[in-house]
Amino acid sequence: MTDVVRTGFRPSRIAIYGVLLLACLVYLIPLIIMLITSFKTPMDIRTGNLLAMPTDWTVMGWTKAWSEACTGVQCEGVRGFFWNSFKMTVPAVLISTLLGAFNGYVLSKWKFKGSDLMFGMLLFGCFVPFQVVLLPMAATLGKLGLANTTTGLVLVHVIYGVAFTTLFFRNYYVAIPDALIKAARLDGAGFFTIFFRILLPLSTPIFMVSLIWQFTQIWNDFLFGVVFASGDSQPITVALNNLVNTSTGVKEYNVDMAAAMIAALPTLVVYIVAGKYFIRGLTAGSVKG
């Protein structure tokens, strides 16, 4: 043998890969069980092993979860609630992200007396637990006539999200050299022109971070959904809970699992599409210029 360093076969390497693989497996097993169970027939689930592959692959669980399963009194699947969630999440994510970008711009590049104090107080919003605001928020939504509506939910999520998005954008913009803003001002650009023409084009990474963060938070939220929405305007997280808790005879685990997968898919897709920006945006704040 030549004296090439054989890193691939040393015991320590094997141990490292072994541990990593094990960690992966432990992490993935719930997902795997959910996936394979969702494709099983009810008979298969009752008789078979939890980890065994389906004997008959079927999408029955998925179709039933989507359009037939009972969520309380109605039996129309989670379809409607899935779209409810979209109608709530998309505007809430976009509005809170844009507001955050704008706040961040003002708090980093157009500092005014007390702007740092204001930023500090805004940050406080990140630490306020959901439960604390439930009652005052309910009263406010009631006064605004937005109780039990999707618009009301959007409002709640925007208010709650702005603290986080402002933090993201402010810290990102702080790293962008002030000279850029000065140069633009001398070039004749005003407050909004600078924001839209200079800063926003630089913001893709932090935009992605904010989008993913907000999408995950808002889509996965259960508490606000269950409190501030009712019946037709409920988001999918609430519907999933209702579906699982509505028992008519035998528990249909395949339908439950499929519904849970449907509820989880959008956040997964967002992660896969924008994930690389998420890592990049969190690690790199500065711009080479």
Added chain:
Amino acid sequence: MAQLELRDIRKTYAGALDETLKGINIDIASGEFLTLVGPSGCGKSTLMNSIAGLETITGGSIVVDGKDISGMEPKDRDIAMVFQSYALYPTMSVRENIAFGLKIRGMPKEEIRQEVERVADLLQISPLLDKKPSRLSGGQQQRVAMGRALARRPKIYLFDEPLSNLDAKLRVEMRTEIKKLHQRLRTTIVYVTHDQIEAMTLADRIAVLKDGELQQLGTPKEVYDTPENLFVASFMGSPCMSFIGVTVEQSEAGLSMTVEGSDGRTLTLPVPEYLESWAGKQVVLGIRPEHVSQPDEHKRNNPMVAEGRFTVEVTEPTGPDVLAIIRLNDIDVQCRLDAEHPVEWGEEAELMFDMRKVVFFDPESEKRIRP
């Protein structure tokens, strides 16, 4: 091209106790190249930002062509600025960078295209027009930054330490280029730098600032030959002027002063007439390296020249000449010697002191004693 007047400019930052600018008065003629020079924290960048309108002044007024612009927004002042960090818009191509200001001012597309090309030709950046700033070298970015300023044909150009991010060789090249550009375009330029060589080489006039106060305003030659005070004298010139404490002596032959070398030998130096009232008192002698050299036959008969032997402590060859350090009155004094007649350290050398251009300072007020 415009004339710029700074009248008693004052600036105190919010919450600060001291004034950053303590009443600056400078008149800049149309087409003049003025450099603002001074150590870090002297207020030169604050003054520049105030002219641009990026900072609000707390007193005084800025007047361009007779019109007070102190309260105007930066965009209405018609002033362009080149930044130390270049501040090119990273997401835009070179072309878009140069065109940005023109577009915002609503110039027609065809005119913008012509203007961008004119500037690109002027600065030789035509091949770079479609590249992004991050793909350019430091020197190229510097050119683009200048192009962006030139494109608008503003009344006044401000340069904020534009060369300090470049390496030494490129800095000298760009320095020459800026000078050429100014000679061609004859625009009014205010140029901030902390590099006194840059200040000397580029300027029509130099304004030396310290602690928010104007120390001296004059041509490079005036500032170099007749510095107003000890600070200006020590700041301008490289290697630096040496300062020796001496006593003016009155004798029958006239005024003189005595300096003592490191070996205890003394030399009597002639002193100009105008120091008569200082006879018997201490003054500070400011002497530049070129005032001490090897003996020169042509100067020998001049009454303001003296010769003596001194031990050379250190020699620093620079190429065209050798800098030697001798000790006079326990102070290191730099001398500029001929590289063709080398002296080794530790050796004795015959040196000639040319007292015609030396300056004297009042040790109390640190001001130059005027003839």
